[in-house]
Amino acid sequence: xxxxxxxxxxxxxxxxxxxxxxxxxxxxxxxxxxxxxxxxxxxxxxxxxxxxxxxxxxxxxxxxxxxxxxxxxxxxxxxxxxxxxxxxxxxxxxxxxxxxxxxxxxxxxxxxxxxxxxxxxxxxxxxxxxxxxxxxxxxxxxxxxxxxxxxxxxxxxxxxxxxxxxxxxxxxxxxxxxxxxxxxxxxxxxxxxxxxxxxxxxxxxxxxxxxxxxxxxxxxxxxxxxxxxxxxxxxxxxxxxxxxxxxxxxxxxxxxxxxxxxxxxxxxxxxxxxxxxxxxxxxxxxxxxxxxxxxxxxxxxxxxxxxxxxxxxxxxxxxxxxxxxxxxxxxxxxxxxxxxxxxxxxxxxxxxxxxxxxxxxxxxxxxxxxxxxxxxxxxxxxxxxxxxxxxxxxxxxxxxxxxxxxxxxxxxxxxxxxxxxxxxxxxxxxxxxxxxxxxxxxxxxxxxxxxxxxxxxxxxxxxxxxxxxxxxxxxxxxxxxxxxxxxxxxxxxxxxxxxxxxxxxxxxxxxxxxxxxxxxxxxxxxxxxxxxxxxxxxxxxxxxxxxxxxxxxxxxxxxxxxxxxxxxxxxxxxxxxxxxxxxxxxxxxxxxxxxxxxxxxxxxxxxxxxxxxxxxxxxxxxxxxxxxxxxxxxxxxxxxxxxxxxxxxxxxxxxxxxxxxxxx
Numbered sequence: 001x002x003x004x005x006x007x008x009x010x011x012x013x014x015x016x017x018x019x020x021x022x023x024x025x026x027x028x029x030x031x032x033x034x035x036x037x038x039x040x041x042x043x044x045x046x047x048x049x050x051x052x053x054x055x056x057x058x059x060x061x062x063x064x065x066x067x068x069x070x071x072x073x074x075x076x077x078x079x080x081x082x083x084x085x086x087x088x089x090x091x092x093x094x095x096x097x098x099x100x101x102x103x104x105x106x107x108x109x110x111x112x113x114x115x116x117x118x119x120x121x122x123x124x125x126x127x128x129x130x131x132x133x134x135x136x137x138x139x140x141x142x143x144x145x146x147x148x149x150x151x152x153x154x155x156x157x158x159x160x161x162x163x164x165x166x167x168x169x170x171x172x173x174x175x176x177x178x179x180x181x182x183x184x185x186x187x188x189x190x191x192x193x194x195x196x197x198x199x200x201x202x203x204x205x206x207x208x209x210x211x212x213x214x215x216x217x218x219x220x221x222x223x224x225x226x227x228x229x230x231x232x233x234x235x236x237x238x239x240x241x242x243x244x245x246x247x248x249x250x251x252x253x254x255x256x257x258x259x260x261x262x263x264x265x266x267x268x269x270x271x272x273x274x275x276x277x278x279x280x281x282x283x284x285x286x287x288x289x290x291x292x293x294x295x296x297x298x299x300x301x302x303x304x305x306x307x308x309x310x311x312x313x314x315x316x317x318x319x320x321x322x323x324x325x326x327x328x329x330x331x332x333x334x335x336x337x338x339x340x341x342x343x344x345x346x347x348x349x350x351x352x353x354x355x356x357x358x359x360x361x362x363x364x365x366x367x368x369x370x371x372x373x374x375x376x377x378x379x380x381x382x383x384x385x386x387x388x389x390x391x392x393x394x395x396x397x398x399x400x401x402x403x404x405x406x407x408x409x410x411x412x413x414x415x416x417x418x419x420x421x422x423x424x425x426x427x428x429x430x431x432x433x434x435x436x437x438x439x440x441x442x443x444x445x446x447x448x449x450x451x452x453x454x455x456x457x458x459x460x461x462x463x464x465x466x467x468x469x470x471x472x473x474x475x476x477x478x479x480x481x482x483x484x485x486x487x488x489x490x491x492x493x494x495x496x497x498x499x500x501x502x503x504x505x506x507x508x509x510x511x512x513x514x515x516x517x518x519x520x521x522x523x524x525x526x527x528x529x530x531x532x533x534x535x536x537x538x539x540x541x542x543x544x545x546x547x548x549x550x551x552x553x554x555x556x557x558x559x560x561x562x563x564x565x566x567x568x569x570x571x572x573x574x575x576x577x578x579x580x581x582x583x584x585x586x587x588x589x590x591x592x593x594x595x596x597x598x599x600x601x602x603x604x605x606x607x608x609x610x611x612x613x614x615x616x617x618x619x620x621x622x623x624x625x626x627x628x629x630x631x632x633x634x635x636x637x638x639x640x641x642x643x644x645x646x647x648x649x650x651x652x653x654x655x656x657x658x659x660x661x662x663x664x
Contacts, residue, residue, distance in 0.1 A: 042106075043101040043104060043106040043110050043111075043114070044106065044107065044110050046097065046098065046101065046114075047110050047113045047114065047430075047432065050094050050113075050117065050432065051113075051430045051431045051432055053090075054431040054432070055393055055431045057087075057090075058392060058393055058431070059391060059392040059396075060083060061083050061084070061087050062389065062390070062391045062392070063391065064076075064079050064080045064082075064083035064084070065080055065083070065084075066389060066391065066398075066400075067079060067080065068080035068140065068143070068144070069143075069147065069382065069383040069387075069400060070373055070377075070382050070383075070400065071380055071382070072144050072147045072148050072380070072381040072382060072383065073380075073381075077140045077141070077143075077144050078140075080140050081136045081137050081139070081140040082136075084136040084139065084140065085132055085133055085136040088121065088123070088125040088132055088135075088136065089125075089129070089132060091117075091120060091121060091125075092125060092127055092132075094117055095117065095118055095212060098114050098117060098118070101114065109602070112433075112602075112603075113430070113432045113433070116432050116433070116435070116601060117432060118212060119220065119223060119224045120432075122217075122221065122548055122549065122550055123135070123139060123205055123208075123548055124205055124208030124209040124211075124212055124214075124217060124220060125204070125205070125208045126204055126207040126208045126211065127208075127211055131204055131207065134200075134204065135201065135204040135205065135208075138197045138200060138201050138204070139201065139548060141197060142194050142197055142198065142201070142540070142546035142547075143383070143546060143547055145190070145191075145193065145194055145546065146190070146191075146194075146383070146540070146543055146546045146547065147381060147382065147383035147384075147385075148381045149163065149164065149187070149190030149191075150162060150163045150190070151163075151167060151183075151186030151187055151189055151190065153186075162183075162186070163384075164187060164282070164384060165376065165384055165402055165404070167183040167184075167186060167187045167282070168183075168281075168282055170182075170183035171183055171184065171277070171279075171280050171281060171282060171289065172280060172289040172406070172408075173289075175261070175292075175293075177262055177266060177278070180277045180278060181277045181529065183277075184276065184277035184282065185277070185530075187282055187541055188532075188536060188538050188541045190540075190541060191536075191537045191538065191539070191540030191541040191546070192535065192536060192537055192540075194537055194540040194546055195512065195537035195540065198512075198537065198539075198540060198545070198546070199509045199512075201548075202217075202502055202503060202509075205217045205503075205548075206503060209503075215504070216503040216504045216505075217503040218496075218499060218500035218501075218502075218503035218504055219503075219504075221496070221500075221550045221552070222500075222552075224438060224439065225438050225605070226438070226604040226605055226606060232552075235618065236493060236552060236555060236556070239555075239556075239559050239618060239619075239620050240489070240490070240493055240523075240555075242619075242620035242621070242623070242624065243486070243489050243559075243620050243623055243624070244490075245631075246482075246486055246623070246624065246627055246631050247486055247487070247489055247490060248525075248643060248644060249631060249634035249635060249638060249643070250482055250483075250486050250487065250634060251274065251525050251643075251645070252634070252638045252641055252643035252644070253294070253634050253637055253638060254274060254279075254287060254290070254294060255267065255268050255272060255274055256637075256638070256641060257290075257293050257294055258274065258275070258278055258293070261293055262278065266529075269526075269527040269528075269529055270527070270646075271521070271527070271645050271646035271647060271648060272525070272642065272643075272644065272645040272646065273521060273525050273526055273527040273645045273646075273647070274524075274525060274526045274527070275526070275527070275528075275529050276520075276526050276527060276528045276529070277528075277529065279487075279526065282541070282542075283491065283541075283542050284487075284491065284520075284524055284526045285487065285488050285491040285492075286408070286483065286484050286487055286488060287483040287484075287487040288407065288408060288480070288483040288484045289408070290483065291303075291480065291483065294479065294483060295476060295479065296472070296475045296476055296479050296633070297472035297473075297475065297476055300468055300470060300472035300473045300475075300476050303455065303458070303464055303476060303477065303480050304464070305406075305407040305410060305458065305463050305464065306405070306406040306407045308462070308463045308464065309344065309348065309405035309406060309407070309410060309463070310405050310406075312344050312347065312405060313340060313341065313344040313405040316340040316343040316344050316347075317336070317337065317340035319340075319343075320336045320337075320339050320340045320343070321336060324336060334378065335378075338375070338378055341375050341403075341404075341405075342374055342375050344403075344405050345374040345375050345401075345403035345405075346369070346374060348403060348405070348409070348410050348413055349372075349374065349399075349403075349413050349417075351410075351461060352410075352413045352414045352417050353417065354461075355414065355449055355452075355453075355584055356417060356421055356449070358584050358585040358586075358590075359583070359584075359585075359586065359587065359589060359590025359593060359594075360587045360590040360591060360594065361421055361590060361594060362424065364397070364417075364420070365395050365396075365397065367395070367396055367397075368397055368398060368399075368420075371396070371398050372398045372399050372400070373398070373399070373400040373401065373402075374399075374401060374403055375401075375402055375403055375404075376402035382400075382402070383400070383543075384401070384402035385543045385547075386399070386400070386401045386409075386412050386415075386416055387399065387400045387401075387416070388400075388416045388417075388419030388420050388423070390420075390423040390427075390434075393427055393431060393434060394427060395424065395427065397420045397423055397424060399413070399416045399417070399420065401413070401416065411450050411453065411484070414446050414449050414450050414453065415443075415446035415447055415449075415450060416446060417446055417449075418442075418444075418445030418446020418447065418448070418449060419442060419445065419446065421445065421597060422436060422441075422442055422445050422597050422600075425594060425597035425598045425600070426597065426598060426599070426600030426601075426602075428598070429598075429599075429600040429601075429602055432601075433600045433601045433602040434600055434601070435600055435601035436600070436601060437596075437599065437600070437601060437603075437604075437605035437608040437609070438553075438556070438601075438605040439550065439552075439553035439556075440552070440553045440554075440555075440556030440557045440559075440560055440618075441557070441560060441605060441608070442553070442557075443553050443554055443556075443557030443561075444556075444557035444558075444560040444561040444564055445564075445593075445597070447557060447558070447561040448561045448564040448565050448568065448593075450561075451481070451561060451562065451565040451626075452565065452568075452581065452582040452583055452584060453582070454477070454579075454580060454581070454582045455467045455473070455477050456580075456582060457582045457584050460584075471629075474579075474629055475629065475630060475633050477579070478579060478627060478629055478630035478633075479630060481579075481626075481627075482627060482630055485558060485623075486623075486627065488554070488558055489555065489558055490523035490524045490525075491523070491524055492551065492552070492554040492555030492556075492557075492558055493523055493552070493555045494519040494520060494522070494523040494524065495539075495542065495544060495545070495551040496550060496551045496552045497519050497523070498515060498516055498519050498539060499545070499551075501515060502515075510534060511534070512534065512537060512539060513532055513533065513534050513536050513537060513538055513539075514534065516538050516539045517532055517538070518647065521645075521647035521648075522647045525644075525645040525647070556618060558623075559618050559619070559620045559623060560609075560618060562620070562622035562623045562625075562626055563609075563613050563615075563618070563619060563622050564593075564612065564613070565578075565581070565622065565626075566578060566613070566622040566625070567592070567612050567613040567614070568583050568586075568589040568592060568593060569581035569583060569589070571583075571586075571588050571589045571592040572586040572588055572589040573588070578622070578625050578626050579626050579627075579629070592612060593612075595611070595612075596608055596611065596612045599611075
C-alpha cells in the first residue's frame with residue numbers, strides 16, 4: 001500500500017505513498033522571504049501573489065527533492081536541504097503576512113486559500129534561522145539514512161549487505177522461520193541511528209507549530225480536514241469501530257494458519273498476537289504475500305498474478321538475450337537482466353494507464369515515460385519507496401518506484417497513477433488549491449481503481465486464467481483483496497496515534513519503542529517474538545516516520561475508496577453484488593470521477609464527497625457490504641477458536657500459551 005510521498009517540507013494539505021507512502025507533495029515556493037506585503041494589498045491580491053510566486057518557484061524545489069531521492073549522496077542532500085530551507089522560510093513569511101487579514105472581510109475562496117496556506121507543510125519550521133537550518137538538515141539526513149539503509153552480515157570477502165527490497169523478498173517468498181526473523185530484525189537495525197535526530201526533529205517542528213498558533217505538530221496535522229482536530233480524531237475512532245469486527249475475524253483465521261504452518265509454539269506470540277516477522281510484510285500492513293498459506297481454496301481459479309508477471313519477465317529476458325548472442329560477460333548479463341526488468345516494468349505501467357484511459361482520461365505525457373524511475377538503477381542508491389510527483393504544475397509528472405514483477409508492485413502502479421491523474425486534473429486550479437479534497441482523497445483515487453481489478457478484469461488482460469463462478473472462487477477473490485485492504489486498517493491508524501502522542505508529549509523520548517509496540521499490539525494484534533527495548537527505534541524503519549509523512553490519510557483512504565467504488569459502480573449502472581463490479585471502460589463512471597478530480601482542494605471535502613456519493617460523511621458501510629461473503633465465511637472457519645488478543649507485554653513478548661480471550 002504504497003503509499004503518498006511527503007518529502008521533507010512537503011504539504012500536509014496534499015496527500016502522501018503504499019499502499020506505500022507515495023504522493024510527492026506540493027511544496028512552499030522558494031523566493032525572497034520578505035516579511036512585508038506590498039502596501040495596501042487586499043486579501044484577494046495577497047492570495048493571487050502567493051499563487052504566482054508559488055507556481056514560479058515550484059519546479060526548483062521539486063527538482064532538488066527528485067535529485068535527493070534518485071541520486072542519494074552528500075551533494076544532492078545538501079541541495080535538497082538548502083532548497084527546503086528557502087521554501088520553509090518563504091512559507092513562514094507568507095503565513096506572517098497573512099495574519100494582517102485575520103478578521104477582515106474576504107471572499108470564501110480567499111479565506112480557504114489562506115487557511116490551506118497555513119497547513120501547507122507537515123514540517124512547521126521555527127522562525128529562528130539557525131533552527132530552520134538544523135531542521136532541514138535533520139530531515140534530509142533521516143531521509144537519506146532510510147534510502148541508503150542496508151543490513152550487512154559477515155566480514156571481508158564474506159560480507160553480504162542487503163537493502164530493503166532484498167529483505168522484503170525474504171519475507172515475501174521464504175517460509176523459513178529463522179530466515180524471516182533475520183531479515184526482519186536486520187532491516188530494523190537501520191533506524192537505530194535515527195533516534196537522536198528524530199527526538200530533536202520533534203522539538204523543532206513543535207516549536208514551529210507553536211509559533212503558528214497550534215498546540216503541537218499533531219494538532220496542526222489534524223487541522224487539515226475542514227473540521228476541528230478533536231472531531232477528526234473522533235471520526236477515525238468511529239470508522240475503526242465499524243471495521244474492527246471484520247479485522248478481528250481475519251486476524252483469527254491468519255493466526256490459525258500460522259500455527260498450522262509453524263507449530264503452536266511459534267505461530268503466535270503471547271496473548272494470541274501474530275508474530276511480526278511472519279506476516280510477509282516488513283510492517284505487517286499487507287498480508288497478501290502469505291497467499292500460499294492463507295488461500296482458502298486451492299483449486300478454485302488461479303489468482304497467481306505474480307506468476308503471470310514473472311512469466312512476462314522471463315519472456316522479456318529471453319527476447320533481450322536473443323539480441324545479444326554468443327559469449328557474454330557477467331556485466332553484460334547484468335545489463336541484459338536490467339533491460340528485461342525495465343521492459344516488464346513499463347509493460348505493467350502501460351497496463352495501468354490503459355485502465356484510466358478506458359474511463360476517458362488522457363494518455364500520460366511522453367515526458368512521463370522518459371523521466372520516470374521505473375526500476376532500481378544498477379549504479380547508485382535511490383529511495384525505492386513508491387511515490388508520485390508533479391514537478392511543475394504543468395504536466396511534468398513522474399512516478400518513482402523500483403518495480404519488480406509481482407502482484408504487490410502491479411497494484412501499487414495503479415495506485416500511484418491515481419495520484420498522477422489527480423495532479424493532471426487539478427493543474428487548472430490555482431496552486432493553493434492543487435491538492436486533494438483532503439489528503440485521504442489523494443490516496444483513495446488509485447485504490448478505487450484497484451478495487452475494480454476484479455478476477456474478470458484480470459482475466460480479460462491475460463493475467464489470470466478462466467475464472468470459475470463458484471462460492472470457492474468468490475471467497476478466494478475476497479480473501480485476496482482482504483489481505484491487502486482489511487489487514488491495513490489498524491496499521492493505518494496506529495502510526496499517527498504514535499506520532500500524535502510523541503508530538504503532544506504523552507509519549508516521552510525514553511519510551512518511543514515501548515509505545516510503538518504497545519500501539520501495534522492494541523490495534524494490529526501483532527508483536528515481536530523477542531524483546532525490543534529502547535536501544536531500538538523501530539518506528540524509524542517505516543518510511544513515513546523519517547520521511548515525516550502524515551499517515552491518517554491512508555486509513556481514511558481505505559474507507560473512502562470503497563465509498564468511491566460503490567458510487568462509480570452506481571454511475572456505471574451496475575446492479576449486481578458490489579464485489580463483482582468493474583467499471584473498466586465505462587465513460588459515465590469516468591466522467592463522474594474526473595469531475596471530482598478537477599475540483600482539487602477548491603471546496604470543503606464534504607461538498608466534493610456529496611457530489612460523487614450523495615453523502616457528506618465518510619462511512620465504512622461499503623467496506624462491510626463488499627466483504628460480507630468473506631466475513632460470514634471467516635466466522636464459520638473460526639468457530640470454536642479462541643479469537644481476539646491480549647495486548648499486554650508487547651515490547652518483551654515471547655511465544656507462550658494463549659491466555660483465553662473471548663470466543664468469537
